[in-house]
Amino acid sequence: MTYTNRTALVTGAGRGIGKAIAETLAAQGVTVICVSKSAESCGAVASAITAAGGKAIARAVDVADGAAVNAAAEALLKEFGKIDILVNNAGITRDGLLARMSDDDWNSVIQTNLTSCFYWTKAIGWPMCRARFGRIVNISSVTGIMGNAGQANYAAAKAGMIGFTKATAKEFAKRGVTVNVVAPGFIKTDMTAELSEEVQKGATALIPMQRFGEPSDIAHAVAFLCADEAAYVTGQVFAVDGGMAM
Ligand code: NAP
Numbered sequence: 001m002t003y004t005n006r007t008a009l010v011t012g013a014g015r016g017i018g019k020a021i022a023e024t025l026a027a028q029g030v031t032v033i034c035v036s037k038s039a040e041s042c043g044a045v046a047s048a049i050t051a052a053g054g055k056a057i058a059r060a061v062d063v064a065d066g067a068a069v070n071a072a073a074e075a076l077l078k079e080f081g082k083i084d085i086l087v088n089n090a091g092i093t094r095d096g097l098l099a100r101m102s103d104d105d106w107n108s109v110i111q112t113n114l115t116s117c118f119y120w121t122k123a124i125g126w127p128m129c130r131a132r133f134g135r136i137v138n139i140s141s142v143t144g145i146m147g148n149a150g151q152a153n154y155a156a157a158k159a160g161m162i163g164f165t166k167a168t169a170k171e172f173a174k175r176g177v178t179v180n181v182v183a184p185g186f187i188k189t190d191m192t193a194e195l196s197e198e199v200q201k202g203a204t205a206l207i208p209m210q211r212f213g214e215p216s217d218i219a220h221a222v223a224f225l226c227a228d229e230a231a232y233v234t235g236q237v238f239a240v241d242g243g244m245a246m
Contacts, residue, residue: 001028001227007080008226009033009124011063011116012090014041016189017139020215021087022046024223026054030085033076034058037090063090063116064108073123082131085226086124088117088161089139093191095150106153113157117164121179125172134177135226138165139218140237142185142245158183162237169235178234180225185241186212209242 008025012018014036022032026049034049036042039060049056061072077083091113094105117138128134143151144158162181169179186192186203192212195203204210221240224230239245 001223001229003028003030003226004228006084006226007031007033007082008085008087009035009076009083009120010087010089011035011061011120012139013045014038016191017184017187017215017218018087018089019045020219021089021222022056023049023054024216024219025085025226026052026056028223029054030226031055031080032057033080033083035061035063035072035090037062063119064111066115066119069116069119070123073120077124077127082127083124084128084131084133085135085137086120086128087137087139087222087226088120090116091139091141091157091191093151093154093194095154097150098152101153109153110157110160113154114160114164117161121164121168125168125177125179128177129172129175132176134172134175135230136165136168136172136177136179137222137225138179138181139222140165140181140183142183142239142241145183145237145239145245165237166235173234176231178225178230180233180235181237182218182221182225183237183239183241183245184213184218185239185244187215187218188212189215207242207244208246211242213240213242 013034042058046058
């Protein structure tokens with residue numbers, strides 16, 4: 001895979017899947033801007049990448065805050081001259097049955113998981129279009145494809161990311177900017193470590209491969225979609241889920 005002098009911005013890069021994506025792209029020679037909510041987590045990932053000989057910086061940005069995203073994007077575009085790759089990965093869960101779901105549970109998940117994609121894509125996607133090159137990968141979920149009881153907010157946000165991806169893929173296609181979704185199944189991160197043993201057992205039973213995936217499984221799919229060679233792939237939803245959503 002070829003990554004010609006590329007700079008990538010990865011949200012939620014402080015832990016889990018985003019950390020694996022940042023490390024995988026950095027190992028390919030990509031300069032990585034690691035974004036997370038806390039300065040500590042993205043700072044630790046960027047330091048580890050730099051210590052291993054890669055190029056990375058860290059920025060603490062609340063992706064749910066449109067003004068903060070715009071200010072960060074403007075400053076980073078000035079600092080780096082261009083951002084070629086955007087991975088919208090930051091996400092949260094606030095699970096609960098609909099009857100007990102509060103407005104805040106709904107709004108915070110939609111804002112953090114879906115509206116953040118609108119903020120970053122608007123801020124960075126248009127400069128990509130002007131440069132006639134860009135790779136945008138949105139990390140959705142099998143829940144956005146299949147639905148899941150107790151996750152109406154999360155499923156709506158993740159399904160919304162798929163529609164958003166297809167619309168922006170069509171808008172940007174003529175300008176050399178691709179927009180795709182990677183939809184993970186159950187992956188071993190802090191997010192799934194929160195699930196009870198019973199829920200983890202029930203989830204495993206739904207996976208044809210009978211196991212949770214690793215963050216690196218998602219990172220490799222993302223890395224392919226970000227490569228120069230993936231130029232003719234856009235508007236697609238790649239499930240990386242051990243066969244769960246087929
Ligand atoms: P995770 O381990 O909980 O890590 C989430 C990352 O997102 C952290 O770095 C966190 O920042 C960052 N983040 C959360 N809210 C943010 C905000 N408002 N502003 C900036 N950064 C924020 O999650 P994960 O399991 O790696 O999941 C990554 C993505 O994959 C999510 O979109 C998730 O929905 C999706 N996904 C995960 C699974 C799975 O099984 N794990 C399955 C399907 C989809 P801090 O480090 O500062 O806390």
